[in-house]
Amino acid sequence: RSFSVAAKQSLKIGLIPADGIGKEVIPAAKAAIIALGSDIPKPEFIDLVAGWETFTRTGVALPDETVEILRNECDCALFGSVSSPSRKVVGYSSPIVALRKKLDLYANIRPVVSVAPEVDQKPAVDLIVVRENTECLYVKEETLIDTPNGKEARASRLITERASRRIGQMAFQLANARPRKHLTIIHKSNVLSVTDGLFRETVRGIKSLPANDGKFNGVTIAEQLVDSAVYRLFREPEIFDVMVAPNLYGDIISDAAAALVGSLGLIPSINAGDNFVMGEPVHGSAPDIEGKGIANPLASIRSAALMLRHLGYTEGADRLDLAVNQVIREGRFLTPDLKGTSTTEEVLQAVLSKI
Amino acid sequence: RSFSVAAKQSLKIGLIPADGIGKEVIPAAKAAIIALGSDIPKPEFIDLVAGWETFTRTGVALPDETVEILRNECDCALFGSVSSPSRKVVGYSSPIVALRKKLDLYANIRPVVSVAPEVDQKPAVDLIVVRENTECLYVKEETLIDTPNGKEARASRLITERASRRIGQMAFQLANARPRKHLTIIHKSNVLSVTDGLFRETVRGIKSLPANDGKFNGVTIAEQLVDSAVYRLFREPEIFDVMVAPNLYGDIISDAAAALVGSLGLIPSINAGDNFVMGEPVHGSAPDIEGKGIANPLASIRSAALMLRHLGYTEGADRLDLAVNQVIREGRFLTPDLKGTSTTEEVLQAVLSKI
Numbered sequence: 072r073s074f075s076v077a078a079k080q081s082l083k084i085g086l087i088p089a090d091g092i093g094k095e096v097i098p099a100a101k102a103a104i105i106a107l108g109s110d111i112p113k114p115e116f117i118d119l120v121a122g123w124e125t126f127t128r129t130g131v132a133l134p135d136e137t138v139e140i141l142r143n144e145c146d147c148a149l150f151g152s153v154s155s156p157s158r159k160v161v162g163y164s165s166p167i168v169a170l171r172k173k174l175d176l177y178a179n180i181r182p183v184v185s186v187a188p189e190v191d192q193k194p195a196v197d198l199i200v201v202r203e204n205t206e207c208l209y210v211k212e213e214t215l216i217d218t219p220n221g222k223e224a225r226a227s228r229l230i231t232e233r234a235s236r237r238i239g240q241m242a243f244q245l246a247n248a249r250p251r252k253h254l255t256i257i258h259k260s261n262v263l264s265v266t267d268g269l270f271r272e273t274v275r276g277i278k279s280l281p282a283n284d285g286k287f288n289g290v291t292i293a294e295q296l297v298d299s300a301v302y303r304l305f306r307e308p309e310i311f312d313v314m315v316a317p318n319l320y321g322d323i324i325s326d327a328a329a330a331l332v333g334s335l336g337l338i339p340s341i342n343a344g345d346n347f348v349m350g351e352p353v354h355g356s357a358p359d360i361e362g363k364g365i366a367n368p369l370a371s372i373r374s375a376a377l378m379l380r381h382l383g384y385t386e387g388a389d390r391l392d393l394a395v396n397q398v399i400r401e402g403r404f405l406t407p408d409l410k411g412t413s414t415t416e417e418v419l420q421a422v423l424s425k426i
Numbered sequence: 427r428s429f430s431v432a433a434k435q436s437l438k439i440g441l442i443p444a445d446g447i448g449k450e451v452i453p454a455a456k457a458a459i460i461a462l463g464s465d466i467p468k469p470e471f472i473d474l475v476a477g478w479e480t481f482t483r484t485g486v487a488l489p490d491e492t493v494e495i496l497r498n499e500c501d502c503a504l505f506g507s508v509s510s511p512s513r514k515v516v517g518y519s520s521p522i523v524a525l526r527k528k529l530d531l532y533a534n535i536r537p538v539v540s541v542a543p544e545v546d547q548k549p550a551v552d553l554i555v556v557r558e559n560t561e562c563l564y565v566k567e568e569t570l571i572d573t574p575n576g577k578e579a580r581a582s583r584l585i586t587e588r589a590s591r592r593i594g595q596m597a598f599q600l601a602n603a604r605p606r607k608h609l610t611i612i613h614k615s616n617v618l619s620v621t622d623g624l625f626r627e628t629v630r631g632i633k634s635l636p637a638n639d640g641k642f643n644g645v646t647i648a649e650q651l652v653d654s655a656v657y658r659l660f661r662e663p664e665i666f667d668v669m670v671a672p673n674l675y676g677d678i679i680s681d682a683a684a685a686l687v688g689s690l691g692l693i694p695s696i697n698a699g700d701n702f703v704m705g706e707p708v709h710g711s712a713p714d715i716e717g718k719g720i721a722n723p724l725a726s727i728r729s730a731a732l733m734l735r736h737l738g739y740t741e742g743a744d745r746l747d748l749a750v751n752q753v754i755r756e757g758r759f760l761t762p763d764l765k766g767t768s769t770t771e772e773v774l775q776a777v778l779s780k781i
């Protein structure tokens with residue numbers, strides 16, 4: 072799964088804080104990475120811009136330069152969060168969706184794990200949402216026409232065998248590496264028999280691909296309709312291990328799972344392709360707390376860990392994760408989303424002191 | 427909202443138990459309606475077929491006769507639940523989706539209310555999901571092509587101003603009749619700016635339509651992206667009063683809300699159009715407990731109440747709801763989904779004894 076960056080002299084990391092609390096939490100992740108010292112190649116950070124603010128300043132939400140530098144000069148990246156305008160603005164469209172597509176980061180991987188009973192609300196949760204990241208309704212092919220009966224809008228939902236196969240392959244690999252080796256396919260093929268049918272059949276078929284040569288024989292497969300998956304996530308989250316889903320269902324499911332473990336402010340993700348990986352906290356730009364210095368930096372630090380793990384730097388990743396988990400368990404330095412009173416900076420210092 | 431059936435001599439109710447536990451819970455709802463005696467016009471029941479079993483027997487999941495009798499002879503109907511085949515079967519498609527469309531039952535109304543702290547898991551919930559019932563991805567316009575890179579499937583998502591306006595109108599009416607008068611519009615217009623943008627703008631616009639003549643001035647409007655709505659439903663369900671959503675989001679949101687109040691076996695719904703209303707429990711066909719006599723009949727009885735209320739038979743509806751709520755609060759006769767040990771029949775008898 073992880074592609075080798077071999078014995079590099081340095082690790083070039085693009086930083087795209089973008090909007091809102093992204094600008095508060097990405098610097099925290101940077102500080103945590105620096106604290107790893109020689110566990111990883113010397114990190115070099117490249118500051119890049121994107122987002123709503125960039126759009127209002129320059130008329131472009133995702134500058135070509137940002138994409139080019141990520142593609143040609145960076146080994147990996149960390150993305151913060153984007154604000155969206157409250158009404159449709161001509162020419163604006165989400166830079167994170169575009170970045171995932173332009174860099175072909177086809178897998179959005181979101182582990183949701185409960186750490187401390189005090190901050191969790193439910194029985195222990197330990198699952199990974201593997202979300203397809205390039206198609207479904209996110210192709211954003213929409214049309215609008217005027218008719219005698221008023222406006223009619225259409226959006227196209229694309230599901231391909233190719234994208235379903237590669238996300239399925241990623242999900243099987245992740246499931247196979249976990250103790251329970253259990254994979255749940257999320258779909259709605261009782262309504263969308265063609266598109267979700269293709270997704271389901273393609274993912275099911277991976278197990279018996281000759282190329283996989285029996286290596287996934289130990290993985291058990293289950294299915295859940297997306298509505299029922301959300302219901303069961305709340306009621307019996309322990310039935311899930313790895314969940315694989317088309318883009319929009321994965322978006323919803325990962326927020327549902329996040330609700331089970333304390334706060335969105337804890338949930339990391341990576342956007343992974345065959346040649347690049349970009350960490351991204353699942354929380355959004357949180358306009359309500361922007362600039363107050365109280366954003367939770369833990370999802371970003373965990374996203375950095377996930378990114379490093381994906382690149383093969385297991386020790387560095389473990390150290391970040393352990394430090395974060397200790398801070399959560401001790402409960403002395405927590406931001407308000409976890410019912411604490413600490414600032415972003417205090418939580419960061421607590422993490423740094425444990426690295 | 428309710429259309430008048432005036433001083434009818436009899437009330438003709440189509441019964442479509444369809445598959446699975448539908449066949450166990452619809453008879454219970456029938457018995458509860460009969461028990462109302464003179465609170466409603468004398469009920470006449472017409473047995474109708476549809477579903478997967480009907481399909482395997484006749485090759486048609488929704489016989490024309492069923493639709494015609496509902497349309498021409500019935501005042502209203504109760505629908506049970508449908509099983510779906512585990513793989514795509516040529517010629518089969520969900521009869522409930524087709525029925526909603528053929529009878530133009532454009533509003534799916536799903537109240538989720540907590541009754542007894544013992545069976546609920548969270549702070550008190552009292553909300554209504556108003557789901558558009560005829561379009562979105564449920565138009566089921568799908569295509570599949572073969573390409574050199576493998577199969578490619580597409581589905582079309584339709585959002586019209588007309589359908590958004592009438593569902594919005596229904597949602598405003600419901601919100602306006604409630605103490606909090608609060609309406610949350612669910613969408614994902616940060617990605618689907620055209621389709622969900624149209625839904626959002628159209629619903630927002632209803633408040634100031636000249637035809638509404640200021641009558642919704644007291645309704646406050648909020649918005650939530652669908653992913654964040656699911657998250658907040660789990661974390662702070664009390665922020666919601668009436669939620670209005672396009673079809674698929676409404677499907678998911680109503681299951682999410684159901685998870686907060688004990689069991690899907692408690693959640694009723696109606697499919698309402700301008701000339702017809704059909705009650706339908708939100709739970710599915712539950713193949714795992716089919717035929718065991720332990721299906722929870724309360725969602726069906728509540729669906730009957732909701733149907734009667736929509737028709738204007740408030741007293742009858744109140745009596746059914748009160749009886750159901752008493753049975754839940756007493757907690758002596760509950761089916762296994764509510765951690766009880768009673769059968770469908772025992773729960774029904776308990777309800778009948780309170781009507």
Ligand SMILES: CC(C)[C@H](C(=O)O)[C@@H](O)C(=O)O
Nearest residue numbers: 153165167168322616617653
């Ligand atoms: C900001 C938005 C476009 C994005 C998405 O829908 O993918 C977000 O919700 C996420 O989950 O990363």
Ligand SMILES: CC(C)[C@H](C(=O)O)[C@@H](O)C(=O)O
Nearest residue numbers: 261262298508520522523677
């Ligand atoms: C059975 C299925 C087609 C249906 C739907 O998706 O509408 C069900 O989930 C529901 O919520 O009524």
